[in-house]
Amino acid sequence: MAPEVIFPLVDKRVWVAGHRGMVGSAIVRRLQWEGCEVLTVGRSDLDLRRQGPTEQWIAEYRPDAIVLAAARVGGILVNDQRPADFLHDNLVIQTNVLEAAYRVGTSRVLVLGSSCIYPRSAPQPIVEEALLTGPLEATNAWYAVAKIAGIKLAQAYRRQHGCDFISAMPTNLYGPGDNFDLETSHVLPALIRKAHEARVTGAPALTIWGTGSPRREFLHVEDCADALVHLLKVYAGEMHINVGSGDDLTIRDLADLVCDVVGYRGPILCDARKPDGTPRKLMSADRIRAMGWRPTIPLREGIVSTYQWFLSHAL
Helix, strand or coil: CCCCCCCCCCCCCCEEEEECHHHHHHHHHHHHCCCCEEECCCCCCCCCCCCHHHHHHHHHCCCCCECCCCCCCCHHHHHHHHHHHHHHHHHHHHHHHHHHHHHHHEEEEEEECCHHHHCCCCCCCEEEHCCCCCCHHHHHHHHHHHHHHHHHHHHHHHHHHEEEEEEECCEEEEEECCCCCCCCCHEEEEEHHHHHHHHHCCCCEEEEEEECCCCCCEEHHHHHHHHHHHHHCCCCCCCCEEEEECCCEEEEHCCCCCHHCCCCCEEEEEEECCCCCCCCCCCCCHHHHHHHCCCCCCHHHHHHHHHHHHHHHHC
């Protein structure tokens, strides 16, 4: 049975904050099917780290709903190098947008978090109730703390002011618009770039960070956008909702898959001197599946299309 639509998007004004990022741009594309007016504003015109301008912009354009996809993001290396930036910027972006939405009277806000909010040793697959039940993974703790604060802030506005603010926790995402910079990217786009450069240069081997044993879950960003729009229409509750594929694989197996797609045939070496991060991170998708949503893009198919995008846009 299809879930009841409690917030129809037809003729609504929906602001996608962070529309130029990988997730935000996918949400903008997905909203084109919904008959709504999509609002966007670039960083050069509105710095979400500034409360006054943020409130003024929301008051002027009066969105019926906001999808908060704007964030400072990056992989293990940049998280470790810039902890203050990751904590400060994400805290103030979330605080400014939610406070402004409350003051202006925005009907609905969807806050995006990340699977890194969960404890490093959380039982697998990770259910939503695992939040704050144990220590975080140290390599991305600053970002995780900020995103946890965003969840709790959305819950607090709901409890104290009756605001219809909800939160969603996507797993590791990839797809068109991803960041392929080896200094700041996440694991899958970094592997695509490494494998491509190894093939083009004829490198004798490809080296990956860590032991290759950690297990990770991946979701194509178009599937994520579809899930988020689904939640925007059908969900109203305090609990944050996991958005994932329900499947995982080791980083070594991922490297094998990427190299096969890219066409690199050399050996893959593991640099165990580099950090592995969380040993396993597979999120339970039971709640969102019970709401009638499932992903549709298999991992290999998604990597093929992402590599094609990389060849056309990222070189």
